[in-house]
Amino acid sequence: MSTLGEQLLHRIRDAHKRRTLTWWERIYLPAIAQGLWITSMHFWRNLFLHIAHRLGLFRDQPASVTIQYPDQRRITSPRLRTRHRLTKREDGTPRCVACMMCETVCPARCIYIVAGEHPDPNVEKVPKSFDIDLGKCVYCGYCVEACPEDAIRMDTQRHDIAAYSRDGMWLDIKELLNPGTRQFNEPPEKFVQLTPSEFRQLPQTPPPPPPGTGR
Numbered sequence: 001m002s003t004l005g006e007q008l009l010h011r012i013r014d015a016h017k018r019r020t021l022t023w024w025e026r027i028y029l030p031a032i033a034q035g036l037w038i039t040s041m042h043f044w045r046n047l048f049l050h051i052a053h054r055l056g057l058f059r060d061q062p063a064s065v066t067i068q069y070p071d072q073r074r075i076t077s078p079r080l081r082t083r084h085r086l087t088k089r090e091d092g093t094p095r096c097v098a099c100m101m102c103e104t105v106c107p108a109r110c111i112y113i114v115a116g117e118h119p120d121p122n123v124e125k126v127p128k129s130f131d132i133d134l135g136k137c138v139y140c141g142y143c144v145e146a147c148p149e150d151a152i153r154m155d156t157q158r159h160d161i162a163a164y165s166r167d168g169m170w171l172d173i174k175e176l177l178n179p180g181t182r183q184f185n186e187p188p189e190k191f192v193q194l195t196p197s198e199f200r201q202l203p204q205t206p207p208p209p210p211p212g213t214g215r
């Protein structure tokens, strides 16, 4: 019986054995012709389908698989953690009760919350400010898991955090409540503090669509 070392040696030798190419394979011309054939087929098929789509034909047949980013966004799996958002109550105030669980559990220490009193006696606290530094975030999702109020989610389907500065990767509470309202390269309002009545006056954007419905 061969030892484990000999078995490994045989496997390594087998892996390095290269099949001898035939004369037909060594001239490479058939492989080149095959590659040109496949590329051309895709080109003509896509060209035909794009023209047909313009004419309203064959709409159910997808053309090229290229996603025209950023005009088109690929709908990603609902399991993918994308940019954070804070969920809201019906009156536009955050569901967050400033319990600090997410800030405590965050391994990157990139959540910053300032708690304040809520005018509704049934709600103990509300965040006056809530900031996340995406430049430090590791997208672990612990903040979402730890939240007892379903107040923070990572389901915006937004994964673009490109910015010209580290400040561009900062999410202030306005952006967290209404993802996508801040324009690219617009500076964040770091640690901006809002009252519940100011929360209600913020422009309200709808929550992100469920995955698979487009954006």
Ligand code: SF4
Residues within 6 Å of the ligand: 102, 105, 106, 107, 108, 109, 110, 111, 132, 136, 137, 138, 139, 140, 141, 142, 143, 144
């Ligand atoms: S995803 Fe992880 S690193 Fe990012 S804010 Fe949440 S807990 Fe912190």
Ligand code: SF4
Residues within 6 Å of the ligand: 095, 096, 097, 098, 099, 100, 101, 102, 103, 113, 143, 146, 147, 148, 149, 150, 151, 152
């Ligand atoms: S864990 Fe939830 S409720 Fe608590 S501070 Fe974070 S977002 Fe708010």
